[in-house]
Amino acid sequence: MECGCERLPMVEFLMESAQHLQVSPIVKYSALSFFADRFFPSLPHFINAGHSSSCLLPPVTQSTLQLFVLISLWTSSKIHDSRPLSVTCFKSLADASIKEQHFTSRNFLEAEVVFMQVLNFEIGTTNIAFLFLEDLWIQFNGVAKVGALISIETCMEIMDLLYEKEEMSILFRSPHSIAASILVASYVMTVPKQKWEFPVLAWVNFVTSCKEQDILKMVTKILKHVLEPS
Template sequence: MVLSSSSQRLNTVEFLIQSAQHLQVSPIVKYSAFSFFADRFFPSLPPFIERANSLNWLLKPVTESTLQLFVLISLWISSKIHDSKPLSVANLKSLADKSINEQHFTNRNFLEAEVLFMQVLNFEIGTANIAFSFLQELWIQIRGVAKVGELINFEACMEIMDLLYEKEETSFLYRSPHSLAASILVVSYVMTVPKQKWEFPVLAWGKKVNLVKFVTSCKEEDIIKMVTEILKYVLEPS
């Protein structure tokens, strides 16, 4: 059964979150995999299929099970880049056997899917320009210049990132990783740091110190727009 595009995306993003937790991968592996799969592979797949002269059996048709396999491939590639001891095919196959019910994938299928995944990405697997890397760097910088930085909840930052990936409407935010990272930090600051502990706002209203501007080159108006957009979805009723 082939699902609608929106349903496919939501289900596979949730599967990625669950798989990353089950495999106990580091945050950089998880969010690099998000970048590979949600930002690049998933939107690139329809045009890849359209221009392909012949299709691999994994894409005839594109099923939920196949997409779940590609999610695991994204985690595998990310782990190879970032881990000294990357995930093995055995790790991934064991999880697939437990989690993917409609299709059984062999070790050979994983290798075949990896090649196909790389083809869809046009073999571009750089991870330097992802929002999580900028977020982590910015968080460290702010902790170095302000005591309140110690109070910013980095776990909350990652939960916000997960939520934004789950919302297809917010996928465009990841096209501006620097601004998105700064905006997520602001949202976490506003939502998790008690107001009585605020030393000064992370964004300047009036003539107050602008902490984000101090540690980044992001334009304040861009951050304010993005923070407003993020809060709209973070505070959206379930």
């Protein structure tokens, strides 16, 4: 299993699937946290330790990873949606988008068990960076007029770009800091310089207790990544 090679296509597949299913942002970002932050990095150790007797593992194929991507979205939908998406919905998407292998409804249920085992049955979502970011964005709009110039969509676009690169996604291990840094980066990118009157760094330091120096370093990393030439 070549983790570095497979990760980006899986993150892209998750984002495409989330868009196709028209899930809410919290469902999408919880699924990204489940899969990219926790499941994918833990899977090699899980297999090497011989914990799984599932016919899905090993070997780990691209199709199997795509199945687990859909499981992460399904799990997230069951947590956050009052009417979760059904397994039939995800199976239809798999039939249309996973060409190399056909998965049955039974495969989905089996994959869900493996998914939970790899996550050690810990599926809490209170520490998701998007929740902190959304809350900060709402607060910022309440205290600063320039907050109207920053859209939550811009913040989410930055978040997506960070998830696409493994070395940048590590920043999500500090959800409060990354949320504050994304907000500041959005401020720098979208608010005209002549309107940089609000002390945004001091404000996020006050609201989140994150050190200004740490936020500044993280913002610099984010801006270099987001603005670097393709």
